[in-house]
Amino acid sequence: MAAARTLLDKVWADHVVVPETAAAPAVLYIDLHLIHEVTTPQAFALLRERGIAVRRPDLTLATMDHSTPTTPVSSFRDLAVVGESAANQIRQMEENCREFGIELYGFDSEHRGIVHVIGPELGASQPGKTIVCGDSHTSTHGAFGALAFGIGTTEVGHVLATQCLLQRKPKSLAVNVSGRLPDGVTAKDLILAIIGEIGVDGGTGHVIEYRGEAIRALDMEARMTICNMSIEAGARAGLIGPDDTTLEYLAGRPRVPQGADWDAAAERWLGLRSDDDAEFDRSVSIDAAKQQPMVTFGTNPGMVIGVNELVPDLDDPTFRKAMDYMKITPGKPMSANAVDVVFVGSCTNGRLSDLQQAADILNGHKVADGVRMLVVPGSQQVKLRAEELGLHRIFAAAGAEWRESGCSMCLGMNGDTVASGQLSVSTSNRNFEGRQGVGARTILASPATAAASAVLGHVADPRTLN
Amino acid sequence: MDALTTLTSRTVVLPIRDIDTDQIIPARFLTTTSREGLGAALFHDLRFDQHGAEREDFPLNDPDARDCRILVAGNNFGCGSSREHAPWALLDYGFRAVISTEFADIFQNNAFKNGLLPIIVDVDTHNWLLAHPGVELRVDVEAAQLELPDGGSVEYPIDAFARYCLTQGIDQLGYLQKHSDAISSYEETHACGG
Known part of the structure; x- marks a missing residue:
């Protein structure tokens, strides 16, 4: 019988192109690369300098969120961008996406938004995927049972060029949350309490899997709030095993499979969870009922x-x-x-x-x-x-x-x-x-x-x- | 990336834990599309007051600390955002190594990819370094050893691949591209992207 595996073990194993050795990290395949205007211009510049194309523009999703203004206007073109450098950054993003053939949810798109909000909204964030972005809050997408983590701009260049990253496999940390949150206490309160408990470096080198009755009871948006702040505990990523709540959220969204393909995907996704007797490198227990x-x-x-x-x-x-x-x-x-x-x-x-x-x-x-x-x-x-x-x-x-x-x-x-x-x-x-x-x-x-x-x-x- | 094999420098010490990347370089300096010149923004709001004058009590502003290439900082250096502007700013300012008891994962990855060496030391060594700002240290990257002023040395942990790339000045993108055949066969046998 195969050894019991965690969700991290399973998603990791599915994406190893070249296994890791003592001498070199694994080559890990990336299913979805989210990009935004702040952490990509230097990566595109390198590609241009070396004459490299984007390997999989179809697996790359772009938007603008960080340096874009939010002042209310009738048309986005009227937005007063703060400063010439921010305006330049936004223009560069539009140019880079055009030149390299990447779909941009830009100023005129009704789907534009914060990269970690639109990925799930479009149904692009799916169970079992590897998802990266030049942004530490990429951990958000772990709410779907995806291995999702933030990377630097050099690594953004690596993914644009090869759709892969050089990575050592992180350790696993189970955060077991028993019971139910009291009325008036939210997912944000719970994740702040977890960070307070394990510390801002408590998750360093680890992927946290959030487990237990209290997590199961959360809707997808609350789960995203939890996984989003995994990085604030120093964790590489946060994960929650997919369940019916996950499927209900994803069903019918623009980028999920439809018809018979949906049925097959749904069945596969529900199988993506840590085995009952899987062992974690560390674990922590929290009582939801005691939260405030x-x-x-x-x-x-x-x-x-x-x-x-x-x-x-x-x-x-x-x-x-x-x-x-x-x-x-x-x-x-x-x-x-x-x-x-x-x-x-x-x-x-x-x-x-x-x-x-x-x-x-x-x-x-x-x-x-x-x-x-x-x-x-x-x-x-x-x-x-x-x-x-x-x-x-x-x-x-x-x-x-x-x-x-x-x-x-x-x-x-x-x-x-x-x-x-x-x-x-x-x-x-x-x-x-x-x-x-x-x-x-x-x-x-x-x-x-x-x-x-x-x-x-x-x-x-x-x-x-x- | 410039290779780094040995480094000899006096230290400058920031005895604060959990120095985040917003302190290393505030977000308002991130609207650049270049990686050059960010040293001017390094620790900006700690180095300068609101009128742009240097804060006298900030260790980097000590005239004796100006040419230090090794920064000693409290535990969990580089936590927070994934901005690679943090190591870019440290390097542009002149640092080649940071010593702490722990580094945030993304910062550490970003540092290695740009030739900035994160050195993890034990608590006793760390406490001694925190208490003795300005001492001269020598780093032997190949041997992964930090040589102390008393003639003693401590070995520090470093990923074998990161050390290889650092000492040889290897560009990891070139390394990854050599695996393009393996990547292509992976793509043929997997439903990439879901």
Whole structure:
């Protein structure tokens, strides 16, 4: 009988072109290469310099999200791109895709959006695939049981040229989440708690497989939020075994097989899970029932506490540097911190269900005086659906801004920034120093917590507003 | 990529854990389409205040640290984003090696591909290096050894392939392209892309 294998073992083995040895890493085949404007120009320049074609443009999917503005306009061509270098980057992306024959979901596409939102939306992110992108949050697509990870620009060039990467097989880490999340506690809270538990380097060198009753109970968008932040625990990727929830999400999407091919694919995908007695290199257990809304207080996602807990105090230079930057007082509750900006969006929490959670809290309330709230859909499709449901009217009535899709305030490079010294409650993934703008102070939270904080004007538990 | 076989330099020390790639190079410098000239943006918001003046208390701004080619940093250096602009900025500034107890995976991959050597040392060696900024070290890449000022040396772990590429100045794309026959036969026998 064959040895029991993990999902990672199976997907890895299916993609080995040349096995790894002590002397050299494996040549690993890549099924889907997602590309965007920020981490590709230098790779295309190398191809051009060496006269190399893109090996599989049909397995390459391009969009523009990072340096694109999200200001509301009637036509994308009117968008005021922030600065000449960003405008140049966007023009280069259009040229590169045209020259190398890659389909670009560009400014005029109704499918444009954050690369990690549109991959799943189009049905391009499928179980058992290897998926890479020059972006660390590529781990998002692991929610479908795909081995998906971020790469650098040199590696983007490798994939464009050969559709392969040189890789050592990562180790496996099982995160077993038992029980069910209590009402009012979301996937974002759970992943922040997991990162707090294992640390920002707890997953280094590993692929995390999220398992257990609580994970099974999550819908696909919540699973994407979980896998998205695997990188914030240092993990190479996050994985969740495909099940009926996965199939229901994918059925009928533009890039999935149709008819009899769908039936065959569905059967194959459901077989893609870790064997019952498969062994992981490490494992960690978490009880979902004990979870609560979580907020960060420091300058990395591992510096995180329950929204009603007191900020800890540590005698440590890294902790002191973080507290000096954040101007948050140890020993005090997080609710003592007045909020200037609230951002709902990003590849972590910019999907329809995330916007719905924020709208549910905001409905019938107003954003507090002096607070700026920005709601940025993760894609143009998310925007369309949200408007069909009237969510944009709830946001507008509450006094929040409703924008075009893009990475926006998750990272300060497209015109959407938090001013120096301002405190932001953000549904994005990184509270690093300067991430949202020079001197910006970021607190990571769920869409519900962000919306509640917008209404009350300070960091707040969303359960108090229901 | 320039080959790296030995390196002798004094160290500059950043005794902070979890230095992320947003601190190494903030996102607003990523709208470039080139890999050149990014040294000016290295640790930008730590090196400079909001008026563009150098912060005196930042270790890289110490006049004695200007020509250091080895950076010693706290645990988990390079966490966060996949931006290769981080090693590009470190190299352009003049660094050829970073010493820590652990590196983030993507940063480490990116560093090797550009000829920047990540050196992982044990906690005791690390603590000593953190406490002694400015000491001169010699790195023998072929032997994977870090030679300390007291004449002692420590061996550091390094992937055999990464070391080979680094010491020979090998371009990994060329290496991958040599496997094109194997890639073609894989494509013939697999439903690539789903």
